[in-house]
Amino acid sequence: MKLKKILLLLAFANSGMPLFAQKHQSGTAAKRPNIVIIVSDDHAYQTISAYGSKLMQTPNIDRIAKEGVRFNKAYVTNSICGPSRAVILTGKYSHKNGFKDNESSIFNGDQDSFAKQLKKAGYQTAWIGKWHLESKPQGFDYWQILPNQGQYYNPDFDMMDGSKKRFEGYVSNVIEDETENWLDKRDESKPFCLVIGHKATHRVWLPDTTDLGRFDKVNFPLPANFYDTYQNRKAAAIQDMSIEKTMQMGYDLKMFGSDDKESKDGNFSRMNAAQRAKIDAYYKPIEKEFNDLKLQGKALTEWKFQRYMRDYLSTATSLDRNIGRTLDYLDQHGLSQNTIVIYLSDQGFYMGEHGWFDKRWIYEESFRTPMVMRYPGVVKAGTVSDRFVMNLDIAPTILDAAKLTIPKDIQGMSMLPALKNKADKGRQVLYYHYYENGEHSVSPHFGIRTKRYKLIRFYKRVSGWELYDLQKDPHEMDNKYGKKGYETITADLYKELNKQINKYEDMEALQILKENQGDKK
Missing domain, CATH: 3.40.720.10 (Alkaline Phosphatase, subunit A)
Structure with missing residues (x-):
């Protein structure tokens, strides 16, 4: 022992x-x-x-x-x-x-x-x-x-x-x-x-029936840049993902206009009778009220926002x-x-x-x-x-x-x-690359974010650059690329972007930069 x-x-x-x-x-x-x-x-x-x-x-x-x-x-x-x-x-x-x-x-x-x-x-x-x-x-x-x-x-x-x-x-x-x-x-x-x-x-x-109407008494404030005009931001201007123009009354907001159209929607056709009854009991009165309002313009857009x-x-x-x-x-x-x-x-x-x-x-x-x-x-x-x-x-x-x-x-x-x-x-710089060039018309792009700045290179759908000072402009409304006073910052960020691209071996992004050396000036 x-x-x-x-x-x-x-x-x-x-x-x-x-x-x-x-x-x-x-x-x-x-x-x-x-x-x-x-x-x-x-x-x-x-x-x-x-x-x-x-x-x-x-x-x-x-x-x-x-x-x-x-x-x-x-x-x-x-x-x-x-x-x-x-x-x-x-x-x-x-x-x-x-x-x-x-x-x-x-x-x-x-x-x-x-x-x-x-x-x-x-x-x-x-x-x-x-x-x-x-x-x-x-x-x-x-x-x-x-x-x-x-x-x-x-x-x-x-x-x-x-x-x-x-x-x-x-x-x-x-x-x-x-x-x-x-x-x-x-x-x-x-x-x-x-x-x-x-x-x-x-x-x-599409919520669970248990949660239908949970936020109906809340009137949500519009974001400050809800009516953004996308000035000096070409890629943002041509997108197709707005609540005003892109969001669909039937598919997204369940305002189909008829029982037949609702039944043809795959999200609804697979419901059992009890589920469908609860869903209809919630959305049908909303649709009737909406039809009575006959909204247009900003009033319609803001109604869609609240439903979303x-x-x-x-x-x-x-x-x-x-x-x-x-x-x-x-x-x-x-x-x-x-x-x-x-x-x-x-x-x-x-x-x-x-x-x-x-x-x-x-x-x-x-x-x-x-x-x-x-x-x-x-x-x-x-x-x-x-x-x-x-x-x-x-x-x-x-x-x-x-x-x-x-x-x-x-x-x-x-x-x-x-x-x-x-x-x-840890890391001091973030590298990003988005490739898809289809749904919602968002142009492919790559770029970096530092603690204060963001430099972006758009290509294919839109060709161009954007630069944001996140300290002064956290909502990214004011593209500073090519503006006076930002020459040194732009040059430094461009070098950092190259560094990150080489670090992660993104050859496609590197080739785009090489082919467009002149447009960063």
Whole structure:
């Protein structure tokens, strides 16, 4: 017995840890952390109360921030659904992972990903919900994904056995139900990594019947630049994503004009009788009132804005509620203390700023995404980080937390060193590249953001440059490119843009710069 005690004490001594720490390490903290990544769709940080929003309360997203860290300056590399997920999965920019746009890209699942690295290291891996990468997931022990964008009511899922299965109910609830079913059946001898891909809050903002009318008594203020005239911003002027001109009365706002047109809409035709009755009981009186008003001009545009806000925020309510269900499940099953939880949207979204909905731009509302993370024992509760982080950093952060070597071809950087050491400044410049040249008429562009400035190069649909002083012009209304007094700043930013392009090996952007050396003057 004495010999056993002596050997035990020697083991503690050789470890370099005090006895109490060894006991702690032999318990929960010694285990490799479980990982839950919750990815929503088109969820604007402007609508999240953890970010100071007064539009609605998001208590469950807020809870992650309160118990961990809120990233105030989280951004994406390419503000559109599929490409963002490919970046999250691989830790590589779109030009490296091959999924540049939603029009023609198909994700090559043969390439490496954080899921493959974790699975190889003994993790059990799963992806449930929206995938949107046009190929079957690889690197996951289990997957169950929405075809393409998925549906809000009675969604179909592509299953691992090749079948398609329809689930009765509202999509946010169904995704959470299936998530908990997988967690109930998982191999408890292994750590797990689970990605929950929510459809909400993607267009067409169709709320759960439980949340219909939740914001009907609220009159939302118009953003200050709602009636933006896009002066000296050619790319913004030719877009097709305005609430005034682009948002559709039937498809988006459920004002179809007839039962026949409503029944032909795929979002409504798949509803069961009870769901359809509740939906009609809510929207039909609104449509009658709208028809009686006979609105035109600005009055019509502002009515559309109010309807958009009410439907969007009601849809976001179910998203937040189901995030709360995930957190409750972890609590109830004793998993909270050894599980990293990361919540982010695939990109930002416009809530009427510049008169818009949708995303795509390097402008802040689209470029910036909400991101909060809880990591008990590592990230101090209530942390607020103003360092630049990106969706590019999710993969290396996860691998770092799992004590795995980060592959050299990953272009992101782990967020953990900056959270552990305030002296670690992380990246000082953000690089962005948007490729799609179709829907919503947003011109392809690339650019950089520093703490104060943003330099943008548009090409294809529009050819030109924009420069913003974010300190003086946080809403990006005044393009300073080519204006007197900004020559030195422009030259310095141009050099930095070249540096970032070469760092990330974006050959297409480099070629565009080489071909247009003269137009930066």
